[in-house]
Amino acid sequence: QLQLMESGGGVVQPGRSLRLSCAASDFTFSKYAMHWVRQAPDKGLEWVALISYDGVNTFYADSVKGRFTISRDNSKNTLYLQMNSLRGEDTAVYYCATDGVRNFEFWGQGTLVSASS
């Protein structure tokens, strides 16, 4: 059974940085493009970023472009999200998800990031 497990969330002051990880298991991670999706408290879903299966191509939502960086290490079956210059509006549960064909096929359970002073 495919598994995705996010980690690295926590409380951070606005303006600081945080790196999230998503450990993949029980599937061929290197064959899948991967996403980060977030959900602010009591709000809807928002796509954050996408990385191609080989890490060559990346795409970002306008709200995070220039501040967040998605990357992956296929040798470690791990996806990352480096978040810099965090703002209060970045407070959310962050999910990693596999790419189906332009959809989000399998999801992790999420990790909570709170940007607050």
Next chain:
Amino acid sequence: SYVLTQPPSVSVAPGQTATMTCGGSNIGSKRVHWYQQKPGQAPLLVVYDDSDRPSGIPERFSASHSGNTATLTISRVEAGDEADYYCQVWDSSSDHYVFGTGTKVTVL
């Protein structure tokens, strides 16, 4: 940017049919996907590519779209179907993935 609009809530009695819409400009020309999210859980893909169901999703879940509206239908609603439902498309003009605003389905 592309916008998808869903009604905030839908209420339905057990055994009845729940229908929820997802409005977007010319959404009929896009592939639409639907997700179910129960409280405290990650979203679950229930319909992909307009009307296909992933393995394990009951036939009670069906979907269609044309023009400016996509529709998710849940037949013979059960208490376990109570959740938030989101539609989603890929916007080719911006290369962005877009979610609808979400509909909360309440089983009476």
